[in-house]
Amino acid sequence: MATDATVAGGTPPRGTRPVAIVTGAARSLGLDISKRLHAEGWAVALLDRDGDTASAEAKALDPSGESAIGLSLDVLEAEAVAPAFARVAETLGPPEALVNNAGVYPDHALLDMDVSDWDAVIGINLRGTFLCTQAFGRMRRDADLAGGAIVNFASAAAYSARVGVSHYSASKAGIVMFTKSCAQELAPLGLRVNAVAPGLIEVRDDQISDEYRAAYLSMIPRGRTGRAPDISGVVSFLLGPDADYVNGECIAIDGGFLAGRALTRAGTPVS
Numbered sequence: 001m002a003t004d005a006t007v008a009g010g011t012p013p014r015g016t017r018p019v020a021i022v023t024g025a026a027r028s029l030g031l032d033i034s035k036r037l038h039a040e041g042w043a044v045a046l047l048d049r050d051g052d053t054a055s056a057e058a059k060a061l062d063p064s065g066e067s068a069i070g071l072s073l074d075v076l077e078a079e080a081v082a083p084a085f086a087r088v089a090e091t092l093g094p095p096e097a098l099v100n101n102a103g104v105y106p107d108h109a110l111l112d113m114d115v116s117d118w119d120a121v122i123g124i125n126l127r128g129t130f131l132c133t134q135a136f137g138r139m140r141r142d143a144d145l146a147g148g149a150i151v152n153f154a155s156a157a158a159y160s161a162r163v164g165v166s167h168y169s170a171s172k173a174g175i176v177m178f179t180k181s182c183a184q185e186l187a188p189l190g191l192r193v194n195a196v197a198p199g200l201i202e203v204r205d206d207q208i209s210d211e212y213r214a215a216y217l218s219m220i221p222r223g224r225t226g227r228a229p230d231i232s233g234v235v236s237f238l239l240g241p242d243a244d245y246v247n248g249e250c251i252a253i254d255g256g257f258l259a260g261r262a263l264t265r266a267g268t269p270v271s
């Protein structure tokens with residue numbers, strides 16, 4: 001069945017680089033992943049609802065636009081996803097990797113939460129991942145392309161709740177099972193689908209208070225909060241040939257936070 005995302009006749013890539021789409025790529029984790037993949041030889045499409053910044057970052061990676069482009073895409077817009085992916089295919093070649101990184105994590109207390117707060121978080125994190133995955137899978141199927149890989153973004157919050165993010169935890173727990181379902185349903189295309197569950201990864205100055213960091217640190221056996229390269233390294237692995245037999249998995253990248261209670265019997269933190 002043809003869709004907007006059809007790669008006509010399996011259009012060959014412009015260059016020799018395999019092509020990866022990264023959503024939410026204008027800053028933070030998505031940008032770091034894009035930079036890492038590009039440095040490792042991928043052509044990258046940086047998609048973000050902040051298209052201007054995504055384009056500027058792509059230009060910084062490759063001013064010629066041959067191996068990096070930035071496009072505006074709000075993953076909530078169902079009608080916009082397939083055309084954006086088709087544009088990637090026309091410009092860089094058929095994408096063989098998708099990183100569903102776009103996500104939001106605002107705090108809203110359960111009893112004060114507006115329905116619109118709930119819908120926005122579930123929508124961007126879960127529905128957006130579904131829309132991008134479906135468009136990507138259709139594109140690969142319709143162009144008769146085998147192989148490829150998807151990495152979804154769950155969170156430690158999928159397994160360990162935090163006060164004020166019931167919508168976020170629910171969305172990320174949904175990602176874990178969505179990933180497993182996709183691994184099954186997309187297997188006939190040779191597509192692998194995995195997820196990462198980051199713990200606290202410090203990507204912006206305004207992200208957390210000093211008090212929160214100090215309290216959280218006592219629960220991380222590794223003794224530090226995470227950094228963007230902790231995530232991009234695992235994403236790169238999951239997209240690459242060394243992960244050929246990894247499918248339907250969600251890898252925690254959290255310094256051991258989810259391992260359990262990092263307390264001695266005396267009640268002191270281990271790190």
Ligand SMILES: NC(=O)c1ccc[n+]([C@@H]2O[C@H](COP(=O)([O-])OP(=O)(O)OC[C@H]3O[C@@H](n4cnc5c(N)ncnc54)[C@H](O)[C@@H]3O)[C@@H](O)[C@H]2O)c1
Binds near residue numbers: 028199204
């Ligand atoms: N940073 C952490 O500690 C952490 C922990 C666990 C999980 N995660 C997950 O990692 C992913 C990235 O987080 P981050 O810390 O880099 O976030 P961030 O807010 O710093 O960056 C998110 C990017 O996504 C873009 N974006 C947001 N909504 C979008 C939409 N509807 N369509 C397209 N783009 C959109 C933003 O413009 C931004 O560029 C998210 O899925 C998040 O839930 C992050």
